[in-house]
Structures are given as structure tokens and as C-alpha cells.
Amino acid sequence: MSYSRRYFLMTVPSSLAAVALPAAAQAQFPARPVQLVVPYPAGGTTDVLTRAIAQQLAETWGKPVIVENKGGASTRLGAEAVAKAAPDGYTLLATAEATLVVNPYIYGKLGYEPSDFTPVAGMGLSTHILVAHPSFSARSVAELVALARANPGGVNYGTFGAGSSSHLNMELFQASAGIRMQAIHYRGAAPMMTDLLGGHVQVAFTGATLAAPGLKTGQLRALGVGSVSRLADFPDVATIAESFAGFQANSWFGLFAPAATPASVIAAINADVQRVLADPVFQDKFLRPNYLLPIPGSPEQFAHYVRDESEKWRRVIHEASIKVE
Numbered sequence: 001m002s003y004s005r006r007y008f009l010m011t012v013p014s015s016l017a018a019v020a021l022p023a024a025a026q027a028q029f030p031a032r033p034v035q036l037v038v039p040y041p042a043g044g045t046t047d048v049l050t051r052a053i054a055q056q057l058a059e060t061w062g063k064p065v066i067v068e069n070k071g072g073a074s075t076r077l078g079a080e081a082v083a084k085a086a087p088d089g090y091t092l093l094a095t096a097e098a099t100l101v102v103n104p105y106i107y108g109k110l111g112y113e114p115s116d117f118t119p120v121a122g123m124g125l126s127t128h129i130l131v132a133h134p135s136f137s138a139r140s141v142a143e144l145v146a147l148a149r150a151n152p153g154g155v156n157y158g159t160f161g162a163g164s165s166s167h168l169n170m171e172l173f174q175a176s177a178g179i180r181m182q183a184i185h186y187r188g189a190a191p192m193m194t195d196l197l198g199g200h201v202q203v204a205f206t207g208a209t210l211a212a213p214g215l216k217t218g219q220l221r222a223l224g225v226g227s228v229s230r231l232a233d234f235p236d237v238a239t240i241a242e243s244f245a246g247f248q249a250n251s252w253f254g255l256f257a258p259a260a261t262p263a264s265v266i267a268a269i270n271a272d273v274q275r276v277l278a279d280p281v282f283q284d285k286f287l288r289p290n291y292l293l294p295i296p297g298s299p300e301q302f303a304h305y306v307r308d309e310s311e312k313w314r315r316v317i318h319e320a321s322i323k324v325e
Contacts, residue, residue, distance in 0.1 A: 029089055029268050033064040036094045036255070039078025041071040045209065045290070046253055049124050050094040052286050056276040067094075074163070074324075075099040076111050083116035087258040089265035092120065096253050097165065101310040105317040106163045106324045114310070119303040120255040120266050121273040122295025124287065127227040128169050128249040129211045130240060131220045132203045133196060141177075141224040141243045144203065148179035156182040158192040158201035163324045166192070168313060169205040169226065169249035171320045176244040196220070205249055208233075208291035226250055233291075252295065252309075254302060263299075270299050 036054055040046045047069060054065040070078035079099050085091035093099070100114045130141065138144040148155045159167035162185045174180060184201055186192035193210060195201045197219050208231065214220035215234065224240040225231050226249025240247045255273065257266055276282055277294035287294060295302065 039075035080111035083112040087260040124292040
């Protein structure tokens, strides 16, 4: 059973009980400001989600929670900085899946190792939607697969860059469907979306937040969603799993601490992050409008998810022979 099905169906109170600490132990942290390093430029989903959670944590802790953007080198610069920080919980890495479950398999040199980090808490999951320009002839996953099989390499797809979530989700889709399409790699989501909306790219996987405006105005057509179940905002769009059992396409975001950070500190941070994510007001005002799902669970459950994701993407990257220098 997938993490999404196994843990998103859990009740948040049971997750909190698993990590609850005596009040005295939790009161020991934090005693001073906490820094959250985001290894991406400001304005992206990772940054926006981190800042929203940081604001809530600052109110809970009564201490400043400082978000520092340290982008560059596909998250490697920021990750390396946190890996070298003191393992005391006062410097954390807030990042997407690329840092720890993708980069180790596509780059020859990182500057850090996944073992340099301890998972603290999942922050959110963004469903990806397989979208097409309205002029594209395929109107469903089945029609896309049939067209691609009839014209190997004749259908193109856009990505946010080689090794990005949009690229890897499409590689997973192609492997599931037994098809091959032509990749067009861009330097980020913005230029790819511009060409997709302009009809220069036929199909792409992109987060629901980016896809929703175009879908609602008719500038894009949804072929399938990568979630376990259909999205409330697009109930008529089938999940890709309805065609290929078990298929999921998403991006996720989480908090990580330097290895050797005390377990009591990690548990305390996790519990407070879970309280933020479980807050109905936070869900209604931030998570749902941004098409994000909370990731409930203890540090151990999140660590298990990260291990599963690492093995999943290791296989995809190996089979697709993806390397980025």
C-alpha cells in the first residue's frame, strides 16, 4: 500500500499521540530563533509552504522562525549548508523530494549525502496533473497512449528540466504505459508553462497549483490526475491509476535536520508541525487553495516514506538512464 493511501487515511490525532512528549521536554525547545533553509529561490511552492508553516511555528514557539533562501545547483548548495550545521534542531532543511531521493542518483557529486540528514516531518504533497494544450488530439490517458504507440517519439512533452519532478513523473508514466515520447527540457516551470499554453508543447505533468488556472479558463485540458483519488475541483478528470493501477504523480515537501540531532528535539518539532497541518483554519486558508495535502505522521513514518520514494526514483532514473552534470 502506498504512503498516500496508508498515511493520508490516518487520523492526525493518532499521529500526534505517537510523537507526544512530556510538556517539560517540549518546553526545552526552542530556546532561541530557528532557521529554516529553503534550497530554492523565493516564490516557489517549497518557499511559500515553508513560510506559511514557519509563521505558525513562530506563534507556537514564541521565538522567531527565520526562512533563508539558499538556492542554486539543484538544491545542493542549501542542503550542503544544513548538512554542516550543528545537530541541535536550530537549523533545518525545508525542501522538496529532489534533494534526497533524486539528486543522489542523477548527479556524480553532491557535496552532501542523504545520511547527513534525519527526516523530521512531512509538510505537504502536491498532486501532479497530466495536461495537454487544447489543440492536442488526445482527450484522455487512453487516447494519449494509443497515439504515442502509433507514433513512437512523435508526441512531445515539456519538463521543468532534466531530472525535475515533471520529467521523472513522465518517465514513470511512459514506463507504465510502454510508450516513448520526445522530451523538451526547459530551465524551470515558467518557460515550460509559457510554451505549453502557447501550443508549442503538447503534454506535460505539472503541479495542480500551476495547472488549475489554465484548466479553469480552458487554456489547458486535463488528461488525468496523479492522485490516488479524483480531485474535488476536477471530479470529471479520471486518475491515471484508473488506467495503470498504483500510478501516482506528485511532489512532496518536508523538513530535515542534520544527522545526530536529538530524537527528543525531532519529535517536538514534528508534533508542532503536525498541529499546524491539522489546524482546519490553516487547511482552509492555505493548503486547499494551493492544492496541497498535509502529510501526517511521526518522524519514523516520514523516514519510511522517504526510503520508499528513494527506491522508487532510483529504479526510474536507472531504467531511463538519466544523468545530469
